[in-house]
Amino acid sequence: MATFNSTTVDSTPLLMADPPETVANTVDYKRRPAVRSKHGRWFSAFFIIWVEMAERLAYYGISANLISFLTGKMEQSTAMAAANINAWSGVSSLLPILGAVLADSFLGKYYTIIGSSIIYILGLGLLTLSAMLPSLDCLNQGRSIMGAPGCSPHLQIVIFFIALYLVAVGQGGHKPCVQAFGADQFDGEDPRESKAKSSFFNWWYFGVCVGGLLGIGVLSYVQDNLSWGLGFGIPCIIMLLSLIIFLLGTLTYRYTMKDEGESPFMRIGRVFAAAVKNRNATIPVVGDSNEEVMQETEDNDGSRQFRFLDKAMLAPQISKRIGKSCSKSEVEEAKAVRRLFPIWATTLIFAIVFSQPATFFTKQGITLDRSVGSRFAIPAAALQSFIGICIVIFIPIYDRVLVPIARKLTRNPSGISMLQRIGTGLFISIFTMVVAAVTEKKRLETATRYGLIDLPKVTIPMSIWWLLPQYVLFGISEAFTMVGLQEFFYDQVPNELRSVGLSLYLSIFGLGGLLSSFLVSVINKATSRGGEESWFSNNLNRAHLDYFYWLLAGFSALGLALFVxxxxxxxxxxSKARL
Incomplete structure (x- = not known):
């Protein structure tokens, strides 16, 4: 079971305190108190990490090479394909907010994972069908679906985009719950398990990158050299297997109990609504019965921030427009969520940078010499696997070497604080875009030198390995930023809102993808006026991706300054170390 009421853990009253080996506020699959030695910890967490590895293999097996499918099979322009991919990626990362609401308020993480996995598998099945449609003899012995001569692509396009967004819906329930459910297998109040929980986020992302690495490296080759139907069908099978693996761990999981009462979303929403309604009310004077309540909040760290929310605690006799005042704990919950938003907003630029490897980096690679020996050509999308390789190599070094050294220097159990880790990644991302801009400039100069400006389909005599440094830097940046963001948004929200915290983290990349799509569309329109070549021209030899990368480098520097x-x-x- 995913979510339980505290009153249903046992039908008989407890006559004595729970034994020490039980874990507070958690139960097993039969609603009995979870036993530390039998439930949760690394054994259960590894089931969940394997599930996420499979899901990431499926997701990246689709997304990494999607621009080749859209510009090739679908015959879309480079700018349109990039905008479509960024929009889909953005929606995929925004939907986890709804998935988190569903999990935390209604179904619980366990059942939300199962339901979203079924939708995910359905989407992947339809995606496989859409890739196979052109080979079905137009469904009717060469006659058009729409009645016109030839083969109509309309049915394929409709099924393709329905399938693609079903995958987004499935991921929307899967992403915020699986990671939070994995972290729930560790007791943050126990010193040993607390340290293991911090390590869990590192190994979680290690598993994510291994899955992505296999999806990019293997499936992009299958799609380019065998068939798109097989390239989309394999992720469908893998996702089905991941659901089976998840169910196998049911008996070992710790399930967090849900307290009876008002939904945490309703509580926090009510605090903000009450504070807004009381915005013109005055703070009680000394001696007022409400003054003691207001003063209590000043004893906690951070309670002096966002003091306008304290007005939600004003009693009805002071604010006649609301019938019930909010409690101190409810206001503190709202403040905890409110404090996250400046960090959320200042990392959006990184999310725009995050969108580039699957789109323009890959399009660059298609134009370069990808041969290895006389017979083998590296799929351009496969270079994204080096991001995962760097993370797979770097995270164990970080977790086993750098963190112990940093612990001795900072006396912080995590080595460096979460915000310091995020800031380091943002700093490296600036250099990633600078290197990408310089490399693209060299690619354009090489095309000019060999007279290939107007021959976009001719391979430029420049090795694809020139792109490797930008992928490596991106991988290191991601290892710092992504893991730091995951831990930060999980750790810094109230316990009942941890799925929401992770969905807020994912929404950074959702909105970032939509902003990237919007930015590409605006720049494409602005730079193609008067018959000029767009920065994102279909002929990349006349485009100016280098200008776009310099622009992102500047935005990244501004984002870092605001973040700090x-x-x-x-x-x-x-009690975490501060930046």
Whole structure:
């Protein structure tokens, strides 16, 4: 079971305190108190890590080479394909907010994972069908579906995009719950398990990258050299297997109990609504019965921030427009969520940068010499696997070498604080875009030198390995930023809102993908006026991706400056080292 009411753990009253080996606020699949030695910890977490590895293999097996499918089979322009991919990626990362609401308020993480996995598998099945449609003799012995001569692509396009967004819906329930459910297998109040939980986020992302690495490296080759139907069908089978693996761990999981009462979303929403309604009310004077309540909140770290929310605690006799005042704990919950938003907003630029490897980096690679020996050509999308390789290599070094050294220097159990880790990744991302801009400039100069400006289909005599540094830097940047964001948004929200915290982290990349799509569309329109070549021209030899990369480098520097400003004033909910 995924979510339980505290009153249904046992039908008989407890006559004595729970034994020490039980884990507070968690139960097993039969609603009995979870036993530390039998439930949860690394054994259960590994089931969940394997599930996420499979899901990432399926996801990246689709997304990594999607631009080749859209510009090839679908015959879309480079700018349109990039905008479509960024929009889909953005929606995929925004939907986890709804998935988290569904999990935390209604179904619970366990059942949300199962339901979303079924939708995911359905989407992958339809995606496989859409890739096979052109080979079905137009479904009717060469006659058009729409009645016109030839073979109509309309049915294929409709099924393809329905399938693609079903995958997005499936991921929307899967992503915020699986990671939070994995972290729930560790007791944050136990010193040993608390340290293991911090390590879990590192190994979680290690598994994510292994899955992505296999999806990019293997499936992009299948799609380019065998068939798109097989390239989309394999992820469908893998996702089905991941659901079976998840169900196998049912008996070992720890399930977090859900307290009876108002949904945490309703509580937090009510705090903001009450504070807004009371915006014109005055703070009680000394001696007022409400003054003691207001003063209590000033004893906690961070409670002096966002003091306008304290007005939600004003009693009905002070604010006649609301019938019930909010409690101190409810206001503190709302403040905890409110404190996250400056960090959320200042990392959006990184999310725009994050969208580039699957789109323009890959299109660059298609134009370059990809041969290895006389017979084998590297799929351009396969270079994305080096991001995963770098992360797979770097995370164990970080977790086993750098963190112990940093612990001795900082006395922080995590080595460096979560915000310091995120900031380091943002700093490296600036250099990633600088290197990408310089490399693209060299690619354009090589095309000019060999007279290939107007021959976009001719391979430029420049090795694809020139792109490797930007992928490597991106991988290192991601290892710092992504893991730091995951831990930060999980750790810094109230316990009942951890799925929401992770969905907020994912929404960074959702909105970032949509912003990238919008930015590409605006720049494409602005730079193609008056018959000029767009920065994203279908003929990349006349495009200017280098200008776009320099623009992103500048935005990234601005984003880092704003991040540092807000991070310095951030007050952690718990006793963590500060930036």
């Amino acid at each position: 400003y807000f991070a310095k004033s951030y007050i952690y909910n718990k």
